[in-house]
Amino acid sequence: MDAVEAFETEHAVRLPEPYRDFLLQVGNGGAGQAYGLYPLEKTATGGVLKRPSPLHSQMPEVGAWHDVLGLDEDTEAVYDGALTLLTQGCTYDVLLMVSGPDRGRIVYVDWNMEHAPFFSQFPDFLTWYETWLRETLAGYTMTWFGYGLPLNAGESALVAVDQQVPSFQRKAALNNLLRVPSLTADLLTLLESALLSEPDLGIATDFLTLLASNGVQGLGDISWRLLRQAQGHQIYRTVHAMRTMELPTWGDAALWALEQDADQDASQSILYLLKREQALTRRAIELAFTSKHVVTTGLYVNSEFDNPLPVPDAFFTHSDPGVRRYSVEYQPNAVLHPKLPQLLELYRQEASEHVRQGWALKIGSFHEPVVTAALTEFLEREDSAIVRSALTRRLGEHKATQAVPLLMRLTQQEDHVLRLEAATALGEIGDERARPALKALLDQHEKPFRIEGGGGMGYSYSVAEAARRALKILGGHQRHRKILGKLVKILTRTRE
Numbered sequence: 001m002d003a004v005e006a007f008e009t010e011h012a013v014r015l016p017e018p019y020r021d022f023l024l025q026v027g028n029g030g031a032g033q034a035y036g037l038y039p040l041e042k043t044a045t046g047g048v049l050k051r052p053s054p055l056h057s058q059m060p061e062v063g064a065w066h067d068v069l070g071l072d073e074d075t076e077a078v079y080d081g082a083l084t085l086l087t088q089g090c091t092y093d094v095l096l097m098v099s100g101p102d103r104g105r106i107v108y109v110d111w112n113m114e115h116a117p118f119f120s121q122f123p124d125f126l127t128w129y130e131t132w133l134r135e136t137l138a139g140y141t142m143t144w145f146g147y148g149l150p151l152n153a154g155e156s157a158l159v160a161v162d163q164q165v166p167s168f169q170r171k172a173a174l175n176n177l178l179r180v181p182s183l184t185a186d187l188l189t190l191l192e193s194a195l196l197s198e199p200d201l202g203i204a205t206d207f208l209t210l211l212a213s214n215g216v217q218g219l220g221d222i223s224w225r226l227l228r229q230a231q232g233h234q235i236y237r238t239v240h241a242m243r244t245m246e247l248p249t250w251g252d253a254a255l256w257a258l259e260q261d262a263d264q265d266a267s268q269s270i271l272y273l274l275k276r277e278q279a280l281t282r283r284a285i286e287l288a289f290t291s292k293h294v295v296t297t298g299l300y301v302n303s304e305f306d307n308p309l310p311v312p313d314a315f316f317t318h319s320d321p322g323v324r325r326y327s328v329e330y331q332p333n334a335v336l337h338p339k340l341p342q343l344l345e346l347y348r349q350e351a352s353e354h355v356r357q358g359w360a361l362k363i364g365s366f367h368e369p370v371v372t373a374a375l376t377e378f379l380e381r382e383d384s385a386i387v388r389s390a391l392t393r394r395l396g397e398h399k400a401t402q403a404v405p406l407l408m409r410l411t412q413q414e415d416h417v418l419r420l421e422a423a424t425a426l427g428e429i430g431d432e433r434a435r436p437a438l439k440a441l442l443d444q445h446e447k448p449f450r451i452e453g454g455g456g457m458g459y460s461y462s463v464a465e466a467a468r469r470a471l472k473i474l475g476g477h478q479r480h481r482k483i484l485g486k487l488v489k490i491l492t493r494t495r496e
Helices: 002-013 017-027 065-069 125-136 153-161 167-179 184-198 199-211 220-229 233-244 251-258 264-276 280-289 293-302 313-317 322-328 332-349 354-365 369-380 385-398 400-411 418-430 432-439 463-494
Strands: 082-089 093-097 106-110 447-454 455-458
Touching: 002 017, 002 251, 065 251, 082 106, 082 447, 093 455, 125 322, 153 167, 153 199, 153 233, 167 199, 184 199, 184 463, 199 233, 220 233, 220 251, 233 251, 251 264, 251 280, 251 332, 264 280, 264 293, 264 447, 293 322, 313 322, 313 332, 322 354, 322 432, 354 369, 354 385, 369 400, 385 418, 385 447, 400 418, 400 432, 418 432, 418 447, 432 463
Parallel strands: none
Antiparallel strands: 082 093, 093 106, 447 455
């Protein structure tokens, strides 16, 4: 009681009663969805708890929440009024509203802000938690727990097939059914009958997926009818259901969907499905190569194909930077080697750092004098940190002595990652000229990290450690030279 009251006093808020009862009578954190419940002292992750949360169930599906809510980008107000009960990994958390009109509700959020918060239909914390516990013990698939209704399989089926029930409740009921280990024959018959007369395309796709996952056969005609009407991700889900049912025509359905080229996500998922099921064909790759949406995915699956199709040279100058990059990155060296002069010239004209980075790594895998010289030239005039890193790593592998003065200058750059990589490359090259530059790094003990796009680039060791390793390599080279010098003298005296 003392800890709960102290928390409430500190934040000037009273916790919702069901959650409060759990803390006082069951435990402070512990077993729960995903990685388990946080203890109370770790649940206040930002914002002011006594203020109502700005999040609401009518928020649009996409768009930065700061913009949608009219908040400054660096404000913590987006965290107001809610505790973080647990994390599902990455940017996915589960919140408990403690202030405002939604007090007591469970909310699923993605802090990447690519999807709107999902307000669970469980009425309170205890109903949500007890349902999780029961379903876990019953062997349910728990990946999408929280998006359904607190009903058993029979009740869920009755809600799902009732066209008078609001669609969001029917979808929640279907979510329950999709997670049940197995359904009875009576329920499957009820659901199959409902599928044949279902006007809502999204719900019909859920019915089909559910029936397919439970081994129902003979749904080829309705599957094709749904596929011809499907939109967005429904296209992939329908094809996947046909594959699950092992319909002989599922491969034809996949090709038909790729020919329509209607949705990037669906076409991409279908290509991966074909690859995973070892059902990829030349026709599927040809369709990907002519697609508006999935040329890059086509390049990837083509590189994994037993007999890959030739990649058109026109892709080197494609309007999509991703296509330009992967048209080189996903080709065998033997195919690219005759095209090196063309690629080196195109590199000099390339404006995208994403493309230059990929090309630097791929072209740099050719250890030839003309490539080494070109990499040195490219590094000399490169402004992008991520491309400099790629060129620096490759020049170290090339043991490019002509690049030593340039790499020594890079050890003085503000970018810690680049300083570390330049030190490493100088060690690989093993040129004594680098010794002063490496010694100057021995007091730099930071472990470098750099933000790159949606992620980051970092090392678990410091710039100083990289410099010490490089100096040790130089010392080994020096000892080897001394030994070789002595051997030469001995051999010379022997001949005399």
